[in-house]
Amino acid sequence: xxxxxxxxxxxxxxxxxxxxxxxxxxxxxxxxxxxxxxxxxxxxxxxxxxxxxxxxxxxxxxxxxxxxxxxxxxxxxxxxxxxxxxxxxxxxxxxxxxxxxxxxxxxxxxxxxxxxxxxxxxxxxxxxxxxxxxxxxxxxxxxxxxxxxxxxxxxxxxxxxxxxxxxxxxxxxxxxxxxxxxxxxxxxxxxxxxxxxxxxxxxxxxxxxxxxxxxxxxxxxxxxxxxxxxxxxxxxxxxxxxxxxxxxxxxxxxxxxxxxxxxxxxxxxxxxxxxxxxxxxxxxxxxxxxxxxxxxxxxxxxxxxxxxxxxxxxxxxxxxxxxxxxxxxxxxxxxxxxxxxxxxxxxxxxxxxxxxxxxxxxxxxxxxxxxxxxxxxxxx
Ligand code: 0WD
Ligand code: CA
Numbered sequence: 340x341x342x343x344x345x346x347x348x349x350x351x352x353x354x355x356x357x358x359x360x361x362x363x364x365x366x367x368x369x370x371x372x373x374x375x376x377x378x379x380x381x382x383x384x385x386x387x388x389x390x391x392x393x394x395x396x397x398x399x400x401x402x403x404x405x406x407x408x409x410x411x412x413x414x415x416x417x418x419x420x421x422x423x424x425x426x427x428x429x430x431x432x433x434x435x436x437x438x439x440x441x442x443x444x445x446x447x448x449x450x451x452x453x454x455x456x457x458x459x460x461x462x463x464x465x466x467x468x469x470x471x472x473x474x475x476x477x478x479x480x481x482x483x484x485x486x487x488x489x490x491x492x493x494x495x496x497x498x499x500x501x502x503x504x505x506x507x508x509x510x511x512x513x514x515x516x517x518x519x520x521x522x523x524x525x526x527x528x529x530x531x532x533x534x535x536x537x538x539x540x541x542x543x544x545x546x547x548x549x550x551x552x553x554x555x556x557x558x559x560x561x562x563x564x565x566x567x568x569x570x571x572x573x574x575x576x577x578x579x580x581x582x583x584x585x586x587x588x589x590x591x592x593x594x595x596x597x598x599x600x601x602x603x604x605x606x607x608x609x610x611x612x613x614x615x616x617x618x619x620x621x622x623x624x625x626x627x628x629x630x631x632x633x634x635x636x637x638x639x640x641x642x643x644x645x646x647x648x649x650x651x652x653x654x655x656x657x658x659x660x661x662x663x664x665x666x667x668x669x670x671x672x673x674x675x676x677x678x679x680x681x682x683x684x685x686x687x688x689x690x691x692x693x694x695x696x697x698x699x700x701x702x703x704x705x706x707x708x709x710x711x712x713x714x715x716x717x718x719x
Contacts, residue, residue: 359675360676362695363668364695364696365476365477365665366477367477367658370660370664371660372660372664375660375664376560377559377663378559379557380555380620382554382581382582383444383448383556384396384444384554385401385552386439386440386551386554386567387549388436388548388552390424390549391548392426394440396440396443398551399551400550400551401551401570402551402571402572402573403531403537403573404531404572404625405532405539405575407529410636411627413526413529413541413627413634414634415521415522415525415633415635416518416632418545424545424548426548431501434466434498434709436552436567437464437465437554437566438710438713441459441713442717444554448565458494459492459493460563461556461563461564461565462495462562462564463495463496463497463562463563463564463566463670463673464495464496464497464565465566466498466566466567467567467569467618467619468615469486469498469499470564470566470666471614471618473665473669474666475662476690479692480692482502482692483689483690484499484689485499485687485688487500487686487688488673488677488687488688489683489685489686489707490677490678490679491680491682491714492717493680496708500706521545523589523591524545526590526635527589528540528543529635530572530589531589532575535575551569551570552567552568552569553567553568553570553582553586553619554566554567555583555620559663559666560667562667562670566619570583570586570619570621571586571588572589574587583619583621584620584622586619587623587624587625588616588624588625589625589626590612590624590625590627591627591628591629591635592604592626592629593629594628594629594630594636595628602653605649606656606657609650610662612626612646613643613647614662616643622643622644623643624641624643625639625640626638626640626641669696682714683703683707684700684701684702685704685707685708686698686700686701687700687701687706
């Protein structure tokens with residue numbers, strides 16, 4: 340008979356009774372069941388990172404969406420050589436900014452309902468981007484992932500570790516690829532104003548150290564989640580709904596010219612876009628379609644709630660329920676495996692396309708990611 344969780348199905352008959360599952364299948368068919376409970380995400384805080392990557396417990400880096408009106412002609416290549424300050428992506432910040440936010444906002448989390456063995460009252464703390472990777476795993480055929488997990492005071496912390504393959508790609512990017520990474524940030528600059536009543540400044544410097552992040556709380560099945568994600572901008576109308584419903588995600592993509600390109604856009608890109616914005620409850624994406632020379636030729640708004648309808652005509656397309664059920668079962672798997680409450684113990688969950696999720700255990704290793712300043716402060 341079918342077990343409730345997919346990981347039970349991959350247990351070997353040789354496993355001793357009561358032993359832990361050693362792996363989790365990522366086969367799509369195992370996750371084709373009813374959509375799991377996913378509570379409406381609630382914003383519990385925000386933070387900003389300035390041009391030097393300094394942390395501020397406020398919304399100073401929040402920007403305002405300004406509709407360009409007529410059809411745009413933005414050149415995304417403008418300023419790449421002379422008005423670009425790029426964040427050093429060799430520096431691994433792990434969960435540090437989220438942990439800093441937690442220490443500065445502990446009282447907001449410690450609800451009267453939280454169990455005495457769970458100091459923060461949440462099961463998981465992570466970046467939204469890590470959850471996006473989990474949601475898209477059943478459909479991913481190119482890139483694997485490594486997720487480090489430690490249990491500390493009842494909460495499971497999940498922090499990504501760069502794979503060897505990802506490091507090699509990062510260190511060997513072509514000039515063209517480096518420039519195209521800039522285009523997304525340049526697009527944001529054309530559409531975002533720093534203040535509610537100002538206008539975007541396409542002549543300014545693009546500094547990718549700057550960020551505004553939302554911190555949201557929600558629940559997936561029986562997993563209480565707290566995660567943070569970077570937000571591009573918000574609706575500037577003061578009558579807009581409260582966050583996260585007022586937030587707008589900005590994206591660029593290659594112009595769609597053929598039915599094949601449209602199909603690929605629906606099958607691959609919209610999956611990633613949907614997963615990323617659905618998680619924190621960001622309701623819409625404004626997409627700029629650009630030509631080969633980085634000129635935005637059209638804008639289109641995608642409402643997250645309408646994306647699953649949009650893709651239904653696509654043959655063998657992705658399904659939100661598979662994404663959410665896989666994520667839910669992965670989190671159950673993690674809960675069942677990571678029992679030791681010890682910030683110096685890391686369970687490294689590893690996945691490669693066409694394989695099952697597996698894990699290894701490491702004590703006081705290079706994978707440790709909960710810093711002493713956090714552990715010390717939280718133990719007080
Ligand atoms: O692997 C990650 N996602 C990590 C993110 C590892 C360590 C740190 N961070 C943090 C940074 O503090 C950053 O401010 O990433 C924050 C954003 O986190 P997220 O929202 O969870 O990440 P994700 O959803 O993957 O990306 C959101 C945006 C991207 O926009 P697009 O439209 O391209 O998806 O954040 C940017 C990027 O603009 N971004 C990053 N910024 C800093 N560090 C990173 C990164 N590693 N990855 C994407
Ligand atoms: Ca974006």
